[in-house]
Amino acid sequence: MPLRFLQDKHAIEQIYVRYCELVDAKQFDHLGDVFTPDTWHDYTRSLPGVFVEGLAPLIASMHWNLGEGSSCGATHHNVGNFRIRTDGDRAWAKVNYYAVHRGIGRHDGALYSMWGLYDDELVRTKSGWRVQRRVYSSILTEGPAVTTRD
Numbered sequence: 001m002p003l004r005f006l007q008d009k010h011a012i013e014q015i016y017v018r019y020c021e022l023v024d025a026k027q028f029d030h031l032g033d034v035f036t037p038d039t040w041h042d043y044t045r046s047l048p049g050v051f052v053e054g055l056a057p058l059i060a061s062m063h064w065n066l067g068e069g070s071s072c073g074a075t076h077h078n079v080g081n082f083r084i085r086t087d088g089d090r091a092w093a094k095v096n097y098y099a100v101h102r103g104i105g106r107h108d109g110a111l112y113s114m115w116g117l118y119d120d121e122l123v124r125t126k127s128g129w130r131v132q133r134r135v136y137s138s139i140l141t142e143g144p145a146v147t148t149r150d
Contacts, residue, residue, distance in 0.1 A: 005086055008084075008086050008091065008124075008129070009082070009084050009086070011128060011129050012082075012084050012086075012091055012093055012122060012129050013082050013084070015033075015034055015122070015128075015129050015130070015131065016079040016082070016093075016095055016118070017079070018033050018034055019031075019034045019077070019079075020077035020078065020079060022034065023062070023066065023075060023077050024074075024075050024076055024077055026066065026067055026075075028059050028062040028063050028066070028067060029059060031055065031058060031059055031062065032055060034130065034131055035055055035058060035130055035131050035132075036055070036123060036125065036130045036131070036132045037054070037055045038053075038054060038055075038132065039053075039054065039055050039058060039130075039131060039132055039133070039134070040052070040053050040054075040132070040133045040134070041053075041058060041133075041134045041135075041136060042133075042134065042135045042136065043136050045135065045136065045137040045138070046116070046136060046137060046138035065147045065148065066101070066147060070146075070147070071103055071104060071105045071106055071107045071146045071147075071148075072101050072102075072103065072104065072112075072146045072147050073101075073102040073103065073104035073146075074101075074102045075099060075100065075101045075102070076099065076100050077097060077098075077099040078097065078098045078099070079095050079096065079097050079118075080095070080096055080097075080098075081094075081095065081096040082094075082095050083095070088124075089123060089124035090121070090122070090123055090124075091121070091122040091123075091124075091129065092120070092121055092122070093118070093119075093120045093122060094117060094118070094119050094120075095117070095118045095120070096115070096116070096117055096118075097114070097115070097116055097117070097118060098113070098114070098115050099113070099114045100112070100113045100114075101113075101114075101146050101147055102146070103144065103146035104146075107144055107146040110143055110144050110146055111142075111143050112141070112142070112143040112144055112145055112146045112147060113140075113141065113142045113143055114138050114140070114141050115138075115139050115140040115141075116136065116137045116138040116139045116140070117136075117137045117139065118134055118135075118136060119134070119135040119136075119137065120132075120133065120134045120135075121133040121134075
């Protein structure tokens with residue numbers, strides 16, 4: 001394997017680690033460390049009709065679903081099984097995730113777990129690799145959806 005691919009693969013894996021760190025710390029305003037300003041997210045495989053276009057709307061949705069005033073308290077996100085392909089300044093990644101969310105408020109003490117897949121297109125920017133397009137699939141869930149509001 002060429003050294004460049006191994007360096008890129010490591011850097012891309014670290015983007016997913018950073019995503020988990022930011023979400024679990026509820027530092028959503030720093031998601032520009034992970035996504036491009038024109039990022040595009042397709043959630044329709046899990047949430048029919050839901051697309052998010054742009055970094056600012058993505059950050060707003062994270063605040064809404066997981067932030068202050070939501071029914072979601074502490075979270076713990078994990079990623080693995082990285083399948084990464086690169087071609088110059090473009091990359092494609094399929095990454096499995098597991099996330100657990102502790103409910104607060106009306107869901108106090110409940111746990112909501114999710115297992116799924118991030119199917120992403122990434123671009124190399126002057127700041128490093130960033131996710132430009134994501135197709136999000138939630139394959140299994142367990143518990144009440146503490147990540148949604150009434």
